[in-house]
Amino acid sequence: MEELQKDAGVNQEDIFGIVFSYGAIDKISGRLVDVLKNYPFVKMEDPGARVAAGTTVLLELLAGKNYDLPSTPKIILYELLLVALRDGHISGVEWALLKEFQRYCNLEDFIFNDLLERAEYLNQEISKTISIVLE
Numbered sequence: 001m002e003e004l005q006k007d008a009g010v011n012q013e014d015i016f017g018i019v020f021s022y023g024a025i026d027k028i029s030g031r032l033v034d035v036l037k038n039y040p041f042v043k044m045e046d047p048g049a050r051v052a053a054g055t056t057v058l059l060e061l062l063a064g065k066n067y068d069l070p071s072t073p074k075i076i077l078y079e080l081l082l083v084a085l086r087d088g089h090i091s092g093v094e095w096a097l098l099k100e101f102q103r104y105c106n107l108e109d110f111i112f113n114d115l116l117e118r119a120e121y122l123n124q125e126i127s128k129t130i131s132i133v134l135e
Helices: 002-008 022-036 047-062 071-087 092-104 109-134
Strands: none
Touching (some): 022 047
């Protein structure tokens, strides 16, 4: 993965143009909470409201980002897919945000589907390996 990031000119800590440290994650979480505060309290648990809030924050993070290499958004999407699969499946909210990233980066459906298939396979293999190690 490090080699792919190097080839794509992507710094792992600077994927969206911000340094991912605890402070940056806190800022993103805080921004998400701020956006959710615009919704009535009863709507905060609604997946549609969470998708809308997540999309707002995602688009703010991506605003003005242009990737020099066509492989860069594909690498980012692949890593996002792996993160979304951490619990074995992709939730509806995660799916909507992944598709929004795909739309923003103008990635074709076949690329999305191919990366999804490979991320699912890798996730299965990792789970099997962890099971073997923990036996």
